[in-house]
Amino acid sequence: EILTDPSYCRQIVTLTYPHIGNYGVNVEDVEASKVHAAGLVIKDLPVRVSNFRSGLTLAEYLQREGTVAIANIDTRRLTRVLRSKGAQNGCIMSFAAGTSITPAHIADAVAKAQAAPSMNGLDLAKVVSANEPYAWAEAEWQLGNGYGEQRAPKFHVVAYDFGVKRNILRMLASRGCKVTVVPAQTSAAEALKHQPDGIFLSNGPGDPEPCDYAIAATREFIARGIPTFGICLGHQIMALAAGAKTFKMKFGHHGANHPVKDLDNGRVSITSQNHGFAVDEKTLPANLRATHVSLFDGTLQGLAHTEKPAFCFQGHPEASPGPHDIGYLFDRFVALMEKSNA
Structure with a gap:
């Protein structure tokens, strides 16, 4: 419901609950014709999916919809930052397996986040x-x-x-x-x-x-x-x-x-x-x-x-x-x- 809610257009969503995807995804629950969220940040993606209505795993669904996501993030710490500093611009980047992340990669990600437009004055x-x-x-x-x-x-x-x-x-x-x-x-x-x-x-x-x-x-x-x-x-x-x-x-x-x-x-x-x-x-x-x-x-x-x-x-x-x-x-x-x- 969250990923397909058009109200999340051009927003990266994070969730404080540690386990996301443990009951999979089912197409009856979508709220629109596609995923509108720009990205998803979670703590833990469970290996096992269990629900009688489940049709896809969360990973399969994200791949099918072309939606970027990242796991193994301390989302409760991130939430405390958002709560104290306010909503932040963000960037999720992917690299080939085995890539060593350099200061240049980090600087590039920060620059891309800083360049994101403000929601103020944005008619979406x-x-x-x-x-x-x-x-x-x-x-x-x-x-x-x-x-x-x-x-x-x-x-x-x-x-x-x-x-x-x-x-x-x-x-x-x-x-x-x-x-x-x-x-x-x-x-x-x-x-x-x-x-x-x-x-x-x-x-x-x-x-x-x-x-x-x-x-x-x-x-x-x-x-x-x-x-x-x-x-x-x-x-x-x-x-x-x-x-x-x-x-x-x-x-x-x-x-x-x-x-x-x-x-x-x-x-x-x-x-x-x-x-x-x-x-x-x-x-x-x-x-x-x-x-x-x-x-x-x-x-x-x-x-x-x-x-x-x-x-x-x-x-x-x-x-x-x-x-x-x-x-x-x-x-x-x-x-x-x-x-x-x-």
Whole structure:
């Protein structure tokens, strides 16, 4: 799920758990048509793979996808560096077996890392987005049955693909939605030709501020009163459309087990997160209110429009392995469409 998440486009991912790949890889778990992560850094690659759903070893999958990776790295030490110094540029290089690594090799790797572009000002949504609209009907996976299919939808949702994860689309389909996925740069007028009951703004990589095409379209949807729901990058785009500002975080929020508080009822949910930018609460306009905050650092995690049926969430309620605590937000979106159609 991590490697194929488009939100990791042009990022090297490291994991703190020591054993990665011990249950192999299975094609049902992919979140996109290819690996989007630039590279993978792990501590230990187990020799034995054991899981009844496994189809490939991690090494076989990485080779098939042409993805560079490195093992035998002290990833917990690396994580402490990232935590104290912030997200870093990196470079993974390969050499023929038996090559002696010289200071020149090291200097070359450092130079390549330093030359990598900053995420600030980088519009990657249009890089990872689909080129053409497509329909989606696959529903959520169930043990013993695999993925379902939505054959009797009640609502039509136009989902903007800024780097959408497939499980988001499955969760919409499982809740009675016919889903039409459109490219990131689709205009509001073009999207409205589909006569949607609701608009979904997906997750995605990069800086939200350069996505002026998405900000303009979102502003129009909200002004028209069309139920709108955003996740991750979609959350940031909705905030920018209302006049708020975003900022780049020191190292962002990544991985599972992030506690988030619902300010409306005090409920704390354990969530999955993956973002390097956040909405600046001090810049919220009067028609946006905070609905969720991170209990790690107090940053904004959720917003709702006070005058229109629009809301958004920074984390990932759709994370396939869980946690699933925040999945109720999809039900909230469906309820908004039901109310709008009544």
